[in-house]
Amino acid sequence: MIFDDLRVQGCYRIQTEPRIDERGWFARTYCAEEFGNHDIDFRIVQSSVSKNTARGTLRGMHYQRLPSRECKLVRCGRGALYDVMIDLRRDSPTYLQWDAVELTEDNGQMVYITAGCAHGFLTLEDNTQVVYQMNEIYSSLLFAGVRWNDPAFAIQWPEIRPLVISDRDRSFPDYRE
Secondary structure, X not given: OEEEEOOOOOOEEEEOOOEEEOOEEEOOOXXXXXXXXXXXXXXXXXXXXXXXXOOXXXXXXXXXXXXXXXXXXXXXXXXXXXXXXXXXXXXXXXXXXXXXXXXXXXXXXXXXXXXXXXXXXXXXXXXXXXXXXXXOOOOXXXXXXXXXXXXXXXXXXXXXXXXXXXXXXHOOOOOOO
């Protein structure tokens, strides 16, 4: 796996290194030793998947409040998505900055999102499947979010307009420090 730093400190684009033969290909998507070599202490305790029927589906921007230290490893199982993270850690040098990576079933890339960052995505194709692996069990009591189009973040989304978005995600208030 190849780890590339993103603008948000502690977040990475991770490229798989497929081994190709007559059957197709095989690639490692997680290795505790390789993550440790990049000072990432990440142990998977929960895995989830979302199927998004329509192109233009927006989910996010979600995070877990303290005391949760939830980190995520996100990849695309089918289709394509624009995956976004926002740094909400007040003590971080990249506080309130965002970054994004296009994940597709063909490019084999993943995103590691560190604790204290909000996460969301916009689907670029119909029937996009997103696979998440987390280091902590989800807690509905610690769930929080910020609005995807909040001017405090000025995220540059793709030209595709969000067509499907939940009332909850649409109604997050403006971010306040």
